[in-house]
Amino acid sequence: MDLHQLRCFIAAAEELHFGHAAQRLEMLPAALGRHIRLLEDDLGTRLLTRTTRNVTLTSDGEVLLEEARGLIEQADKIAARFRERGRHQTQTLRIGAIDSAAAGLLPLLLHDFRDQHPEIGVHLCEEKTIKLLPKLLSGRLDLAFIRPRPNMDARLVHRHLFHETAVVAVPKTHRLSRRESVSIRDLANESLIVPERRSRPHSHDLTMKLFAEAGQHANIVQIADEKQTILNLVAANMGVAIVPHWTSRMATKGVRYLPLRIPDGTMDKLPLAVAWVGKARDPLRDAMLSTLNERLTAYAREA
Structure with a gap:
């Protein structure tokens, strides 16, 4: 039994869904299941009952869940305390x-x-x-x-700081690139590049909600994970992208950033917080x- 196996078990026990638990731990469901089977083999008991439709805790699993939470909390406190000692020394x-x-x-x-x-x-x-x-x-x-x-x-404690404004990244050769600013209606027929929603829900939903509020269809042609990848795709004339204003500091050759005109009170979709x-x-x-x-x-x- 090791701490990683316990973390896998806790996630599965709390989510009661292997896919959700694996996503929470950023690992594959098959790997999560393997660690839990190793833990069950080591302890000599079944902890979870799994069917094609659901996951439930056994009686031994319920007992272990409370003890495992305490062990993980204690381990994290010990690790944090020693990291803190070293950090304050430097x-x-x-x-x-x-x-x-x-x-x-x-x-x-x-x-x-x-x-x-x-x-x-x-x-x-x-x-x-x-x-x-x-x-x-x-x-x-x-x-x-x-x-x-x-x-x-x-x-965790988190404090809202402010909402970032948005700009539109377009190729420098694009027909809109000479504009001083653009609206969502100007982008109605444009090919859009958006972030992957699972890892960047706010940035993904920004584009979708702005188009929905303007009564326009979002013509998504490409999904990408990283901002720099999105800008490189814009530079390659693959489409345009709505991005946070500060992204424009990531200098990318062949890309121009245009202010986005939107109705007052609607730009509350890119919150930034400190935690x-x-x-x-x-x-x-x-x-x-x-x-x-x-x-x-x-x-x-x-x-």
Whole structure:
């Protein structure tokens, strides 16, 4: 029995669905099932009853679930405590950020933070929200700049910062590229490139909701995962894309960014939040949050 097997069991027991549990742990369902079978073999008992339609806990599984949660919580606390000891010895703050925040907000924030606290180093990890949250919970990150998700873990505190505005990325040779700005109606017949929804739900839904609110059909021709890939596809004349304003700082040859005209009050689809583990005391993290609070209004104007 090892901790990874217990984490797999807990996820399956809480989700009661192997596919959802595997997605939560970012692994294949077959691998999840293998780890749980190894755990059952090691303990000599069935923990889950699986059919083609559902998953249920056995009586032994119910007993183990409570004990496994306690073991994992204790293991995470031990790991976090020792990471914290090492981190404070080196005075390093570990920050995670989604790509648009890493391109736009973080350079502004880190510049101001370094002026105030030159003795504190910062390690930056750029990832999607779905990957940043587990790192935050396990103690591998101290702060994360994320798109807030529904039903976030109760151990996390998150604070809304502002909504990012959107721009339209078009090829420089496109018929719209000479415009000063565009509306959704201008994009009604255009080929659209959108992010994959599972990993970037806010960015994906941004395009879909803007078109729906304008009474237009979204002509999606390509789905891609990474922002840089989307911009490269735009540069290759594969289509146009609606992206966060700060994405325009990712210089891509052959792409022009146009302001998007939308009705007042409708641009609330790209929320940016900062999150951290609530009960842990951390003076380095609090120093960063203090700088963020002082300069937030100025940062929001840049978004």
